[in-house]
Amino acid sequence: MTESTGFKQILINLGYDPVEGFGEGRKIAILAALAALLLVTACIAVVMGAYDITITDVYRTILVHLTFGDVAALPKLHNTIIWDIRVPRIILAISVGGALAIAGAVFQGVFRNPLVEPYILGVSSGAAFGAALGIVFPAVFFSIQISAFIFGALAVTLAYILARVRGETPIITLILAGVIIGSIFAALVSLLKYIANDTALREIVFWLMGGFYYATWNDVLLLTPAVIVSFAVLWGLGWKLNILSMGDEEARTLGVNPEKYKFVVIAFATAITAFAVSLVGIIAWVGLMMPHAARMILGPDNRFVIPASLMMGGCYLIVCDTLARTLTTAEIPVGILTSILGAPYLCYLLRHKGRVIFG
Amino acid sequence: MLHVQDIHFKYGDFPVLSGVSFSVGEGELCGLFGPNGSGKTTLFKCCLRFLRAEKGTVRICGEDISAHSIEQLARFIAYVPQEHKPPFPYLVREVVLMGRTPHLGGFFGVKRRDKEIAMDALAALDITEFADRPYNQLSGGQRQMVLMARAIAQDTPILFLDEPTSALDFQNQMRIWRIMRDVAEDGKTLLACSHDPNHVAWFCDRVVVVGEGAIVAEGEPKDVISEGVLEMIYRDACAVRTLKGVQMVMPRCVAERCGAQEILIPVGENVTGRMRADVDAES
Secondary structure (H helix, E strand, O other), rough: HHHHHHHHHHHHHHHOOOOOOOOHHHHHHHHHHHHHHHHHHHHHHHHHOOOOOOOHHHHHHHHHHHOOHHHHHHHHHHHHHHHHHHHHHHHHHHHHHHHHHHHHHHHHHOOOOOOOHHHHOOOHHHHHHHHHHHOOOOOOOOOHHHHHHHHHHHHHHHHHHHOOOOOOOOOOHHHHHHHHHHHHHHHHHHHHHHOOOOHHHHHHHHHHHOOOOOOOOOHHHHHHHHHHHHHHHHOOOOHHHHOOOOOOOHHOOOOOOHHHHHHHHHHHHHHHHHHHHHHHOOOOOOHHHHHHHHHHOOOHHHHHHHHHHHHHHEEEEEEEHHHHHOOOOOOOHHHHHHHHHHHHHHHHHHHHHHHEEEE | OOEEEOOOOEEEEEEEEEEEEEEEEEOOOOEEOOOOOHHHHHHHHHHHOOOOEEEEEEEEEOOOOOOOHHHHHHHEEEEEEOOOOOOOOOOOHHHHHHOOOOOOOOOOOHHHHHHHHHHHHHHHOOHHOOOOOOOHHOOOOHHHHHHHHHHHHHOEEEEOOOOOOOOOOOOHHHHHHHHHHHHHHOHHHHEEEEOHHHHHHHHOOOEEEEEEOOOOEOOHHHHOOOHHHHHHHHHOOEEEEEEOEEEEEEHHHHHHHOOOOOOOOEEOOHHHHHHOOOOOOOO
């Protein structure tokens, strides 16, 4: 009883207090269901893999780790496969999927356009260039990840500066600046591909397709806290994001400084996108599709869309990555799968829900 | 309540406003009237601080607006834009709840009280039945009503309305003007842009006429909406008549076509007008 009232109090503090005609109970229930779905998907995915391990063995291994039990007593092979390969890989998939989906929701809101994806300001091209530099000149750029992150962030910063006129950053110029910066970096990537030797070229191509092959606990420890913090901030700004999506002038008269909040949300969304991309390469579609799917289920209120995007993005990438590593004996780059599964989904949206969603 | 003093504004080198001053008293519904390109919208934007006037001050409730942040300003000015379609299908109640944003605090800040105020605003305009419908699927008139409800939920002493009736049919236009009258009766101050001299004459307490970046006339509608003033801004397009004491602005050609009829009397010439009509009728 006390627990349920405590939970209710939390909901009230979060602003989900029900008022006649203003019920949001259904949406809260859906969010809870999505969280459960994410957990279940993760639990199923951890059992699947190229090397056959029984379900009991899998969960016993995880349980021992979670309860700080005697790890040394476990079979070494099981321990390595489960705890050092599959678990971090799944957590990384959730973090990356969540990060890209939240960033997508935020960008779509700020740019007032439901067809925008997180890569719109050139972060992917910048990161690709950074990664390619790291691959072609390993002596100069000692870490592919750091180089990708720096150039990804640099691309967005350049686009933002380029778009800024008289203290304002109008959406149209920002998008155009993103396109310009993106194409410059894309050209530079092509240049690097041209001068790269065969091994480096192959590595660049693989990087561009994205994948979780090298997922380690280190990556998880880097990315996951950043995603959690950004998620909390952006979720907290969910209502302001609704106001921003009404346009700059209206936002001003509703007491939301558009320049200030646009900068804050773009900065956070870009940071997690660049971070995710620098760790796993370019994974397409998640950032475009998942916010859409969330909006179809929950409506456009970003207080609900942002958490739903996080969970749905996480689920989607777990599913895609599990398929990527189990469908064939060799691994398929996950970016290919997200695109192949994603394109039909968007076709469906366009044909059936186009009028509702695209106005 | 609202004091605009000596506003100057240029777009580049092109002067739009040169020395505009006027004021609106508390509880008044004031019409801002003028032809296209006269600087109405620019004046509006200067008052709302979308644009920064290069000279002059705007004072609301005795306070200079340039001294306030966007967050503070939104607590005493509400703005009703022309109806538009946002890219996302927000529900009507969510759009109205957005009006509460300047009063929110906390994590999301949306409190029970704010939702109640939003629902009350919908009830006040008698559009509660739209509450659960997507805002961008409503008709133009319905969307304008929702934006009015949002401004009422924002609960500010002064409301700015940018051509609130320009895209609506006659019935909806009258509905919006009646709502504006009701809001003014509640003691709020309203400043509404309009292109229709009749609307301004029928519903406003006070009219400010803008032409070519300056105030042409200011005062009560019966004095301001006169042939003399309209001649200044529209040249000879209009005639003003009264119909049983109600002012009517009509195209001059129409007024001339039925000028002989008894009921149409030029303003300010009631006696002679009637007499001439009588004479015309007899002859």
